Each structure stands twice: as structure tokens, then as C-alpha cells.
Amino acid sequence: MGRLIGIDFGTTNCSMAYLDQGKPKVILDKDRYKLVPSVVYYYKKNEEVRLMVGRAARSKFVENPFCTIHSIKRFIGKSFEMEEVQQAQERYFYIIEKDEKAVSHQQNIMIKIHEYDLAITPVEIATYVFKYLKQVAESFLSEPVDEVVITMPTTFQTRYAAAIRQVAENVGFNVVGMLTETKATAFAFGYANREDQTIAGDHTIAVYDLGGGTFDFSIFRRVPGGYEEIATLGESWLGGDDFDYTIMNYLIREFKNSTRNKRFADGKVYKDGITITNKDILRAIRTEAEKAKMALSETETTLIHVSKVIPEIDPAVDLNLKLSRDVLEYVVSDLIEKTLTIALDALENGHTLNPKLKLDALLLVGGQSRMPRIKQRLRDTFGDLIFDQILPEEAVAMGAAIYGNVLKVVQKRKTQESPA
Numbered sequence: 431m432g433r434l435i436g437i438d439f440g441t442t443n444c445s446m447a448y449l450d451q452g453k454p455k456v457i458l459d460k461d462r463y464k465l466v467p468s469v470v471y472y473y474k475k476n477e478e479v480r481l482m483v484g485r486a487a488r489s490k491f492v493e494n495p496f497c498t499i500h501s502i503k504r505f506i507g508k509s510f511e512m513e514e515v516q517q518a519q520e521r522y523f524y525i526i527e528k529d530e531k532a533v534s535h536q537q538n539i540m541i542k543i544h545e546y547d548l549a550i551t552p553v554e555i556a557t558y559v560f561k562y563l564k565q566v567a568e569s570f571l572s573e574p575v576d577e578v579v580i581t582m583p584t585t586f587q588t589r590y591a592a593a594i595r596q597v598a599e600n601v602g603f604n605v606v607g608m609l610t611e612t613k614a615t616a617f618a619f620g621y622a623n624r625e626d627q628t629i630a631g632d633h634t635i636a637v638y639d640l641g642g643g644t645f646d647f648s649i650f651r652r653v654p655g656g657y658e659e660i661a662t663l664g665e666s667w668l669g670g671d672d673f674d675y676t677i678m679n680y681l682i683r684e685f686k687n688s689t690r691n692k693r694f695a696d697g698k699v700y701k702d703g704i705t706i707t708n709k710d711i712l713r714a715i716r717t718e719a720e721k722a723k724m725a726l727s728e729t730e731t732t733l734i735h736v737s738k739v740i741p742e743i744d745p746a747v748d749l750n751l752k753l754s755r756d757v758l759e760y761v762v763s764d765l766i767e768k769t770l771t772i773a774l775d776a777l778e779n780g781h782t783l784n785p786k787l788k789l790d791a792l793l794l795v796g797g798q799s800r801m802p803r804i805k806q807r808l809r810d811t812f813g814d815l816i817f818d819q820i821l822p823e824e825a826v827a828m829g830a831a832i833y834g835n836v837l838k839v840v841q842k843r844k845t846q847e848s849p850a
């Protein structure tokens with residue numbers, strides 16, 4: 431029998447972990463990266479449609495966005511009619527359509543790649559990602575991996591769980607358990623805290639998870655053998671993707687302002703400025719927006735450059751902008767405040783159940799939570815509770831591996847106790 435791993439299938443990235451003599455460790459790919467981008471790229475070679483997955487696929491986004499399928503998690507278990515899916519049509523570069531022949535209206539989304547006459551379901555795309563994850567894990571561990579614990583967001587749990595279980599089974603995994611990403615984080619905390627008991631005795635913790643696509647805030651109480659959820663609230667359309675989109679729109683607005691009342695190579699004066707609409711250019715701006723956002727988590731200012739942004743009007747014009755951390759924080763402040771409102775609502779729900787509820791630690795997961803302004807606003811709102819001994823990108827997968835081990839121990843005990 432093979433090994434058990436924990437899988438955190440994310441909107442942007444996946445991570446995997448296993449237990450090495452009781453210690454949770456992250457699985458690395460052949461280039462020693464901890465994260466596998468949740469991206470599938472379709473291409474043609476010798477008249478045959480082929481695909482690549484992960485880091486290699488992500489690098490194709492700028493070159494060929496219509497064939498680079500990312501953020502697929504947002505569509506798992508969802509129906510075409512849902513408002514958020516409609517929003518995605520505007521925001522993503524690949525084509526999302528309704529599958530008229532779908533058996534269930536709860537899963538009727540199709541991704542179309544017209545270039546290759548392909549229509550693929552989100553479950554099929556996720557299956558390719560899982561197949562790749564299996565290969566990465568087995569090559570890293572040098573043994574078969576057949577049992578998995580998979581994490582999921584707190585919203586749409588039932589539909590999501592059924593679909594993602596199907597995905598895992600499609601590649602030959604036996605799903606021994608599923609738990610929410612926030613609960614997995616609580617298990618990772620339990621392990622990290624066990625070493626030095628930073629938080630001693632009974633405790634209540636909150637998990638703020640802001641990834642690429644989803645925001646979740648959950649509160650847990652320590653109970654024998656694990657954590658019990660007291661309150662949870664989430665938003666399945668609030669994550670780093672939305673930060674990037676907002677920054678991209680800001681850059682477009684700034685560019686438009688800078689072109690007002692100016693004459694360009696086509697001889698015209700643009701009284702209201704020029705709106706960039708070319709999809710290839712928008713894509714490049716979006717990629718730069720994300721890069722700038724990440725850079726500004728480390729530095730105070732960064733330069734954004736995208737060349738030839740209005741080729742039809744004036745091929746000599748580039749987008750050049752200096753973006754400061756202050757401006758970035760201002761531009762995305764509504765998104766940050768929205769997460770805080772959800773967090774406070776969850777806390778209020780917890781207080782309704784238990785008026786004495788008091789948080790002992792706040793755990794931050796999801797890459798977007800690395801933004802300094804978010805940490806600051808969380809400190810302003812909840813006090814100095816951030817527990818920084820878990821890493822935002824790996825805690826969920828580690829927690830899933832730990833939880834899997836707990837399930838196995840319980841199962842073993844039951845088998846031993848039950849009379850023959």
C-alpha cells in the first residue's frame with residue numbers, strides 16, 4: 431500500500447504535504463518548488479492536441495491566454511447561471527460557455543478552446559492537475575501515493591466536495607478524508623504550537639485565509655483530538671485574482687488620464703483620453719499588476735512597464751508608471767475592508783453562541799495575506815494575535831496530512847477495539 435498525502439488544491443497554486451516520521455513536510459517538484467500552479471495549457475504538436483500542467487503551463491499565459499486555463503477551482507461544482515461565473519466571463523481570457531448537454535444543471539460549465547475545437551469541463555481540467563500532482567508526489571517520495579486528504583473552501587462545500595472527490599478518484603486516489611482549508615490550518619497550528627506551547631491549554635483560534643480566489647474566515651476551539659469549528663464565513667469570489675483585476679483597472683485609468691487632450695501618431699487629439707481594450711495588452715498589464723502587487727509586499731515602490739499599449743493609434747507609446755505601496759493600498763482598500771467585515775461578522779456569530787469567546791491566536795494563510803497592509807488592518811482590528819510560525823502557502827497541505835494521520839489512528843483503534 432502506498433502513502434497518504436494532503437492536497438491543497440488552490441485557485442492559483444496547489445501544495446502537497448506528507449508526514450515524515452510524524453513530522454509534516456512539504457512535497458517539492460523536480461525543480462524544488464513547493465507550489466504547483468493550478469494551470470493547464472493546451473497546444474498542438476504534430477497535429478495532435480497536447481497539454482502541459484503547472485509551472486510550465488503558467489509561463490504560457492502571456493503567449494497564448496485562450497489556451498491557458500487557470501483558476502479552474504472557481505468553477506468546480508458551480509453552475510453557469512451563477513453570478514460569479516458570469517463575472518468570470520468578463521475577467522478571464524479563456525472562453526466559458528454553458529454546456530447545453532450537461533446532465534446536471536449544477537455542473538454545466540464548459541471551457542472552449544476554439545483554436546483546437548475543444549470543449550472541456552472544469553472537472554476534466556482539474557483531473558489533469560491532479561494527475562500531475564500524483565506524478566510530482568510519487569516522484570518526490572519514490573513510492574506510489576494512493577491515499578489523499580483534500581481540502582476545500584468553506585462555501586459550496588457539498589457540491590464542491592462531490593466534484594473534487596470525483597476528480598481525485600479519476601486519477602486513482604482513494605479519498606480518505608476532506609476538510610476545509612481553514613480547519614486544515616488549525617491542525618497545522620496544533621502541530622506548530624505543540625513544539626513550544628506558545629498558546630498553552632485550551633484555546634480559540636481564528637484563521638484568515640485569503641488566497642487567489644477565495645476568502646474564508648473561521649474560528650475554532652481546541653477539543654480533544656482536534657479542533658471544533660465555532661463560526662465560519664467565506665466569499666468564493668474574493669481573492670488575489672480580484673486584487674490583480676482591480677490594480678489592472680487602476681493602471682488603465684491612469685493611462686487614460688495621462689493621454690487626455692494629447693495628440694498621437696494617428697494625428698488625432700483624444701479629449702477624454704485613450705481606453706486600452708486590446709486583450710493581449712490587457713493581459714500583459716494584468717501580469718504586471720500581479721508582479722507589482724507582490725513586489726510591493728517587500729518594497730515601498732515599484733516600476734510598471736508595458737510596451738506598445740496602443741499599437742493601432744501610436745506604436746511608440748508605452749505604459750510607464752511608478753506605483754507606491756501607499757497607492758496600491760488605497761486602490762485595493764475596499765477589498766481589504768470587505769475581508770475585515772466578513773471576519774468581524776464571523777466573530778459576532780461566534781459571540782452569539784458563546785459571549786465569553788476570546789481569540790488567542792490569529793493564523794494567516796493564502797498568498798494574498800502576505801500583503802503588509804492586511805496584517806496591519808488585522809492588528810488594528812483584532813490586536814496583536816498573529817501567530818507567525820506557519821507559512822501561508824504550506825500550512826493547509828500540512829494540516830491535511832496531519833488530519834489524514836489522525837483519521838488513520840482513529841480507524842486503527844476502532845479496528846483493534848471491534849470484536850473479531
Ligand SMILES: Nc1ncnc2c1ncn2[C@@H]1O[C@H](COP(=O)(O)OP(=O)(O)OP(=O)(O)O)[C@@H](O)[C@H]1O
Pocket residue numbers: 439440441442443444503640641642643644645669670671720723724725727795796797798799800801822823
Ligand atoms: N508576497 C505576496 N504579496 C501579495 N500577494 C501575494 C504574495 N504572494 C502571493 N500573493 C498572491 O496570493 C495569491 C495566491 O495565493 P495562494 O497560492 O495561497 O492561493 P490559492 O490557495 O491557490 O487560492 P485559494 O485558496 O483561494 O483557492 C495570488 O493572487 C498571488 O498574487
Ligand SMILES: [Mg+2]
Pocket residue numbers: 438440441611641642796826
Ligand atoms: Mg488556498
